[in-house]
Amino acid sequence: MMSFTPLQTLKNVEFRNLLTGRFFIVLAFRMLATLLGWWVYQLTKDPFSIGLIGLSEVIPAVSCALYAGHVIDMNEKKKLLLICNYVYIFLIGLLLIPAFLDVRMHFTGHEITYFIYGVIFFTGIARAFIGPIIPVMIPKIVKKENLPNAVTLNQATFLISSVCGHAAGGFLIGYFGIKWTLLVIIFLIFLASLFFFQLNKQYSGYKKENINVMDSMREGISYIFKTKEILGALCLDMFAVLFGGAVAMIPVYATDILKVGAEGFGLLNAASDIGSMCIITLLSVIPLRKNQGKILLAVVTGFGLCIIGFGLSTWYWLSFMFLVMSGMLDGISVVIRGTIVQLKTPDHIRGRVMSVNSIFIMSSNEMGQFESGLSAKLLGVVRSVVFGGTMTVLIALVVGSTNPKLRKMQY
Template identity: 85%
Template sequence: MGLLLIPAFLNVEMHFTGHQITYFIYGVIFLRELRELLSSRIVPSMIPKIVQKENLPNAVTLNQATFLISSVCGHAVGGFLIGFFGVKWTLVVIISLIFLASLFFFQLKKQYSEYKKDQINVIDSMREGISYIFRTKEILGALCLDMFAVLFGGAVAMIPVYATDILKVGAEGFGLLNAASDIGSMCIITILSVIPLRKNQGKILLGVVTGFGLCIIGFGLSHLYWLSFMFLVLSGMLDGISVVIRGTIVQLKTPDNIRGRVLSVNSIFIMSSNEMGQFESGLMAKLLGVVRSVVFGGSMTILVALIVGSTNPKLRKMQY
């Protein structure tokens, strides 16, 4: 992010053209995403080393709540800062906050893993992580639920069509619909950070994924704006519960020496299902029509939850 200060403050002196600034910004974004990819795997892997095991569910919930609230509110805060201080000084504020946050990492004590780098090569390391996921039915079931729920329940991709052609609510209505799921997730994860789930988390996970599918069906069939909005808020709340339970299961059931690899595979599940879900929504909308495609996606989400629940008793009985 600090590289953006160069064109922000030295644009005139260095005689940047518009194309050069554009390419420079793309390069910075590319580097930022690489950094984000690494940190998004490292930080969750550190949590079990920082907190005690009995506090791990609360720590995972708090981590998810902090991330979600920041991602939702960050855009709005950035807009206000640009309005008050301009782009240059907004960048200074952001970079200063990043630097301040990084100082907290230096307060952490060093932790060591039982894993030794010279014991295994990269290919075998990857194979071991994937093999562990397939051997651990609780993790495999939780990841499958997430992947297929997002793959088939990607109603968000159809929100622009609903806002303009079905609900006819315009740009403001579209903005609220687009934010509805995040609003629901933010609210429920904040609640769970104060009132955590105490038992039967496996059954709850299966239940909320099923409820998520029902909300997608309800959204697909609704022609009332307020009802569509509430279905999306509720789907976000159910998805937020799923995120917390799934993240805690992965942390609790994964040994320290392969936690990074398991979380990396988890990330692949999430990112691939997000992108493929939008493609699936567009393809099915082309084949079946918008409403039928959304209803189909919600129905498939429910079917996946029923299949996983009936074939994975370990996940169904999981509690922590």
């Protein structure tokens, strides 16, 4: 069992720069996700159109992920990270065209929606690369004995920025409108790049001419399937969160069921991240020391039950509390899953394993958004959310009963 050194990792200046840059870029991404969900629903009034946002991003992201892992392992990481930053700035900048010129150029709601889907398709390609890079860089920046704490702090940074991004996105949309919110998002991504510039370069130990791309990608997939703890953790992420993605329907709940407007939407959208932020901050000081595998299975089950409660609630504050509790349970799950993947992966294959990990994450989040939109169209919004929570509980029970290595896992 590894010893933890809470908060000691923050003494590392390079690690602080990495986390600060990540804070600003995730803040921007969460504000963008909030903005797009609200914008598209106001344009179409169709829950299914929200699901298509996720599908537009996840198809290119998943398609490119394995190749992205190969590229990350074979190339200098800092340069790739900065390239992805500036690609995002360019692509999000394209959304300023309909945001500022929709009235002058007489764009219809459907034309703007299709344009948004097109831009998000290309951000999905960039996401395939930027998603795994930061987790790949962490083990080279911190000592191995500090790695579990670094993973926890990385997730805490992610969730704090998610909370701020979801809430700020709702408030900025409500008070300043879509176009000015987009400008803030672009500025935040540029600000992130200033911190990434201060990182040291991380070169690959491979000689590129000796590496076959297909063999390289197969090596990453093979390693995951041979390591049952990683496979079980990733399956929980993909399938459980795939069906438990109630967050995608929050614009519908805020507008039509709870009737709380843009400001209430922003807070409701941040609720699960508030819960996650609180619990991960606690875990960075008081880490889990044993039975992490059993705890992982228990919290995923509890997460599903909270989603069922949210789906059935018609009271704003009760809905908010169900999402906060779901976030607390998911936060514990994220820390355990992330630590398992980092500790069980050797350095030479980390980019490819993290890229496969990103496929599972993107499949669960963006495909979850699509699944929520589709099931809402077929079953109705409330029944679709309850169905998703029920499936999450069942999947946790199946994984727990069929993967004894994950169940007995502790670090």
